[in-house]
Amino acid sequence: MRRVSSLLVLLTMISIxxxxxxxxxxxxRLDSAVKVxxxxxPAGEYKVTWIGSGDNAQVTLKQGKTTATTTARVVEVRxxxxxxxxxxxxxxxxxxxxxxxxxxxxxxxxxxxxAGQ
Numbered sequence: 001m002r003r004v005s006s007l008l009v010l011l012t013m014i015s016i017x018x019x020x021x022x023x024x025x026x027x028x029r030l031d032s033a034v035k036v037x038x039x040x041x042p043a044g045e046y047k048v049t050w051i052g053s054g055d056n057a058q059v060t061l062k063q064g065k066t067t068a069t070t071t072a073r074v075v076e077v078r079x080x081x082x083x084x085x086x087x088x089x090x091x092x093x094x095x096x097x098x099x100x101x102x103x104x105x106x107x108x109x110x111x112x113x114x115a116g117q
Contacts, residue, residue, distance in 0.1 A: 025049040026100045028061075028084050034095040036061060036068045036107065041095075048098055050074065050105060059098075059105055072098075072105040079104070 029045045046061040050072065059072045078101070085097040098105045 022053050023049070023051045023057075024100070024103060026082065026098075028082065028098050030084065030095075032093060034086055034093045035089075036095050037070050039068045040092070041066070041068055048105070057105065059107065070107055072107045075104045075106060076102060077104050078102055 026048050027045055028048050030041065030043050032043050034041055041061065041063070044063050046063045048059065048061055050057045050059045052058055053074045055073045057072050057074045058069065060067060060069045062068075077099075079099050082101065083099045084095060085099070086093045087096050088094075096107055098107070
């Protein structure tokens with residue numbers, strides 16, 4: 001009976017891990033305005049969701065009625081804390097990565113789609 005329980009726990013963990021690789025969500029607090037594609041997002045807390053895995057995941061950042069969508073490469077990496085990375089490009093901060101505990105989203109340099117601005 002103990003082996004059956006252990007096997008069920010292991011199978012559940014494997015299925016959860018596989019599901020997380022195909023999508024997920026989290027929150028990121030941006031300390032200042034950043035660009036995502038061609039969209040300027042103001043500082044604040046955003047809900048981040050992504051669908052897909054590998055090089056072509058669809059990523060959405062949402063705060064109130066403002067929504068920015070772009071594509072990203074999903075990388076499974078263990079981190080001690082959530083974070084984000086930016087780069088300076090022609091006088092603007094551009095969001096390049098969003099790092100969660102076990103997943104990093106590397107944003108592609110493509111124009112984003114914007115709704116609600």
